[in-house]
Amino acid sequence: MSPDFQNLNSRLKTKDYRLFLAVLCLILAVTNAPSTAEGAQHEKPTVAVANYPLKYFAERIGGDRIKVVFPIPLDVDPAFWVPEPEGVLTFQAADLILLNGATYSKWLNKVSLPRRKLVNTSQSFKDQYIEIKGSATHTHGPEGAHAHAGLAFTTWIDFQQAIQQAEAIRDVLARLIPEQKNDFEANFSALKDDLLTLDRRAKEIVTNERAQPLITSHPVYDYFARRYGLNIKTVLWEPDEMPSNEQWVELISILRNHPARWMIWEGEPSPDSVDKLKSMEVESLVFDPCVNVPDQGDFLTVMKQNVKNLRSAFR
Template sequence: MVIRVKSTLRWAAAVGMTTLLSSCTATTESTISTEAAISTQDDKLQVVTTFLPMTAFTEAVVGVGEVPADELRAEVIQLLPASVDPHDYQAKPQDVQRLAQADVLIKNGLSFELFLSDLIANVSGDDLIVVDASEGIDPILVADYADDKAHEDEGHQHDDHGHGDHGHGDHGHGDHDHDHESGDHDSHDHGPEDPHVWLDPKKAIQQVENIRDALVAADPEGKSVYEANAADYIEQLQALDRKMTEMLAPYEGKTFVTHHDFADYFARSYGLNVEYLVDAPEQSAAPGDVLNVIEVVKASNLKTLLSEPGGQEGSFEAIAQEAGVSVSVFDPLETSGETNGMEVSASDYYLTVMNQNLENLMAAFSQVTP
């Protein structure tokens, strides 16, 4: 079992950073609430995750929900509140203390959690293991989008599938040049790499494997436990992937429309094309973006636009009315939504939501409005 040893220098840096953040954020409480404070169980590996998918995959490897909590070898704590979108998260003083008390920090990587840079620089010492769950995954680059659009300068000659004959299944995006009020692709709240790898079950498996290997390295005595738990969850992800492959095969080359730009890995994995209204959730659509979505819906014979949990449905209502379609949801799993009062682990929640996303996407492709 890993024994938690905290360096004096690291703790002092955390306290100093906490003071700095407190003074710079007038609306932040100056004290850490009991609810926010991290548990200090010295006999357990302390693992901090950034947001929902990382929590889901880590809890699966640790075995949360499979055995009583007091039998777990690690305690998993999510840094971001469940309802907060990582795109617009700002670090809080309690985050500094959480990282200062952690043995392992698990992040998605691919420049998604930009808020982490200052936190890690100020609190990390030799004893904090920072795990990039996307290590080894070949990312989609934002530059690809410009290349995609350049190929389409030849003109808009859609067939009744929309973009199917242009070969966009290789990269997901269609042909339009997004002209958002808040900027172009470079305005993403992340780096030049598309970070949304967790929405492709194949790449989710790679993330689970990376997390498994990191926990084994941090807690070698738990190797058999972590490997067995990871194997069980990977089997479930493989089953999900097989189901999606089978059910989406008849729609290869079809286009679907989401609210913001998050579904490229998913689309590529299943031979689909994806269009979107805005680059990031907080952006406003320009008139050209709205017109493009209407054109795509009509050309692709879509019956449903796929919004996100959290209130974006309203921005699609006018478009849906104009195009004669309805609005449903494709959840990017950046936050956790309603569970209808059920107590579910994050790992089960991920599988449940991905299955619901599949159902909603099938309905969007069907001839019957759901």
């Protein structure tokens, strides 16, 4: 060892030099640490969704690469949410806002959202939206009579349409985080397989009895009926409310020309309604559109149960 090196070595052992090295290390550590802004860049992109099916699709496709937020309360039908500023600000803060389209979110014309972030997941089949006719109108002022009718919006219970909506989510996520494109593609394929299985099962179940008349308790099954060729007539009943006399009269009138033996409910019907329907030889089954986060399971388990429930009507 050279004398110079020995000299240096001895000097390194002194207190001053140790202190100097400690300060140097601290400075290097501080300068090499990622800044807050850089750290923020590594945060997951946030995707806000307008209903639970979109939440499920986004979570399945995006996985842990994105943060999915659903600002609408769990006890509210997301289509008819009365917007609160806090919820709207949560939507605004997201990097993407996934909408169902088909005028699903009735609150959309009452809120301010950045147009650039909005994604209509049903845009690819917008020419196939079903128009609902015959809702009540009212008249006042110079505008003349007007109705608050619109489009059928429960698009995802046609599982082929659900696949197209999932495709839209995959594409927009791939644009948002291009480096994760392959992951999104793989996740989408798995989701697509699940939805195709549901689609196939639903088709198999209804194949032999497509023409049989059915009653639906709410106008939310239009796309499902179109996809699987069901013969439905719709009333406007709430599952947890006993229908009024007028509603029963309306049903009897429908049954005269449309002798249905099954009524499809969007939620578990009240036992009184079920009993009264039974007395009219109409059975009840539940097909839950799953608009909000289910109490148990997820979108897939609810839809599997829905398809299973259908079997009883098509035996």
